[in-house]
Amino acid sequence: MKTFKDLILFKPNQLIEITGAPLTNQGILAYDFILHKLQQENTDNIIISATEIMDAINGNRNFQDLYLYLDSLQKIRIESKDSKGKLWGAFNLLSEYKKLENGIFVAIPPSIYKALETKEKTKDSLYYTTIKLLEKRIFKCLYSLIFYDFFKKYENINIPTLTVENIRQITGTIEKYKEYKIFKAHVLKKALIEINKFETKFEYSFEEKKIGRKVNEIKFIRTEKGIDDVTPENKISEKLLKAIEKARKNRYINESYSQKAMEKIFQKYEEKDIIKALKELYKYNSEIKSFSKILTAKIEDIKNSKMDKIKENQGHILGQEKIETAFKNNFTEPKKSDLDIEKEKISNLIRNSDLPTNKRMNLWSELAKIQNLKDLETFKNTLEKN
Numbered sequence: 553m554k555t556f557k558d559l560i561l562f563k564p565n566q567l568i569e570i571t572g573a574p575l576t577n578q579g580i581l582a583y584d585f586i587l588h589k590l591q592q593e594n595t596d597n598i599i600i601s602a603t604e605i606m607d608a609i610n611g612n613r614n615f616q617d618l619y620l621y622l623d624s625l626q627k628i629r630i631e632s633k634d635s636k637g638k639l640w641g642a643f644n645l646l647s648e649y650k651k652l653e654n655g656i657f658v659a660i661p662p663s664i665y666k667a668l669e670t671k672e673k674t675k676d677s678l679y680y681t682t683i684k685l686l687e688k689r690i691f692k693c694l695y696s697l698i699f700y701d702f703f704k705k706y707e708n709i710n711i712p713t714l715t716v717e718n719i720r721q722i723t724g725t726i727e728k729y730k731e732y733k734i735f736k737a738h739v740l741k742k743a744l745i746e747i748n749k750f751e752t753k754f755e756y757s758f759e760e761k762k763i764g765r766k767v768n769e770i771k772f773i774r775t776e777k778g779i780d781d782v783t784p785e786n787k788i789s790e791k792l793l794k795a796i797e798k799a800r801k802n803r804y805i806n807e808s809y810s811q812k813a814m815e816k817i818f819q820k821y822e823e824k825d826i827i828k829a830l831k832e833l834y835k836y837n838s839e840i841k842s843f844s845k846i847l848t849a850k851i852e853d854i855k856n857s858k859m860d861k862i863k864e865n866q867g868h869i870l871g872q873e874k875i876e877t878a879f880k881n882n883f884t885e886p887k888k889s890d891l892d893i894e895k896e897k898i899s900n901l902i903r904n905s906d907l908p909t910n911k912r913m914n915l916w917s918e919l920a921k922i923q924n925l926k927d928l929e930t931f932k933n934t935l936e937k938n
Contacts, residue, residue: 579621580697581609583645586658591668597659599652622649622658695723695743703747703756703774709793711772713761719770732767740770753777792823799830804840813844817851825851842917849916856899891925898932 585608589598602615625646648659660668702722706712719739720726729735744756754774761769796814800806817826829850840846902915915935922928 578606578609578617579624580694582606582618582621583625585609587660587664587668590660590665594669596662596665597648597657599655599657601655605656619651619656622646622656625649693742693746695739696746698723699743699747699756703754703772707754711774713769713771715769716767736767751777792818792827795827795830799834802834802836804836804838805833805843808840808843808846810843813847817844817847821851821855825854828854836913845917845920846913849913849920852920853899853903853916856896857903891923891928894925894928894932895919895922898928898935901935 582605585605589600602618605618626644626649643661643663646658647661650657723739725735725739729738740758748755753776755777757773759771759773760767761771800809829847832850833847898919899916902912905912919931922931
C-alpha cells in the first residue's frame with residue numbers, strides 16, 4: 553500500500569498559474585490529491601471516499617466544506633496560459649461530481665485528462681512539475697501553496713517576472729489587500745517566509761520594479777542555500793526550453809527524447825547551435841534510434857557549416873593569400889589534429905552529397921564515433937563505394 557511519502561503528482565504545467573480558481577488551503581490540496589489518484593489510475597473519472605481525501609491532505613474531516621469546494625470546481629470557468637503566456641484553454645476543473653453510497657464520483661474534462669497522461673520518460677520539467685503532496689500540506693498560508701507550485705514549475709529555468717496584477721489574479725486577491733503594502737505583507741512576504749522555512753535547497757526573495765512611485769512588477773530571486781547565487785549557466789533558458797518543446801511535437805523526436813542526453817549536450821555546445829539543430833530536427837520524418845547521436849551530429853554539421861562560411865567570407869574580403877593571417881588576428885582556435893581535419897573534410901562531403909537527410913544523419917553519427925585515422929580511412933572508402 554502506498555504511504556503518504558509516495559503521494560507525488562506529476563502536475564501538468566498548464567494547471568499552474570491558473571486564474572479564477574476558488575482558493576482555500578484544503579481545496580487546493582484536495583484537488584491535487586484527486587489529480588494524483590486519477591493519474592495513478594490513468595483514468596478521467598474515479599470513485600473516491602471523502603475520508604481518504606481528508607486523511608491524505610491532513611484535513612479536519614469537515615466533509616461539507618469538501619463538497620462545497622468540489623461544487624465550485626465544477627461550476628467556475630478557468631482560463632489557463634501555456635509556457636509562452638498564450639491562452640491554453642478554458643475549462644472547468646471538474647466536469648462532474650456526485651455523492652454516492654460508496655464514495656464521491658469525480659470526473660475531469662478531456663483536456664485535463666490528456667494533460668495528466670504520462671510515460672516514464674516524459675516525467676520531466678518540460679511538461680510536468682513534480683509536486684510532493686506531503687511537503688505541500690505542511691503549509692498553513694494559502695499563498696504558500698500557490699507559490700510552492702509556481703517555484704517548482706520554474707525550478708530549472710529563470711523565474712519569470714510577474715506584474716502585481718498578474719500575481720493578484722493567480723492568488724485570488726484582486727479584491728483583497730487593495731493597498732500594496734498590505735498585499736506585500738500578507739501575500740508575498742508571508743508566503744516566502746513560510747516556504748523558506750521548509751525549503752532545504754533554495755532561498756526565495758523578490759525585488760520590486762516601479763513605474764514612477766508605483767510598484768508595477770515583482771522579480772523573484774532564487775539562491776541556493778549556502779551559496780551566493782544560482783549559476784545561470786547551469787539553467788536551461790526559456791528560449792531553449794521552447795525550442796525543445798516545439799521539437800518534441802515531432803513524434804519521432806518525442807519517442808526517442810532523453811532529458812539526460814539533452815543536459816549533457818547543453819553542457820558541451822553553445823545554446824544557439826542547439827536551438828538551430830532542434831529546429832531542423834523538427835522536420836525529421838524517420839525513426840530515430842539515438843536522440844543524442846542525431847542531435848550531436850546535427851550540431852557538429854551546423855558548426856562546420858558556420859566555420860566554412862567564415863572562411864569563405866574572409867577569403868572574399870582579404871584574398872586567399874591572407875586567410876591564414878586573418879584567422880590568426882581575429883580568432884583563437886585550438887590546433888586541430890590530423891584526425892579532426894580529415895573528419896571535417898568527410899563531414900563536408902556528406903553535407904554536400906545528394907544522400908537523403910536521414911542517411912546523412914546516420915553517417916554523421918558514425919563519423920562522430922571514429923577515434924583514429926585507420927578507422928576513418930575505412931569509413932571513407934566505404935563511403936566512396938556507396
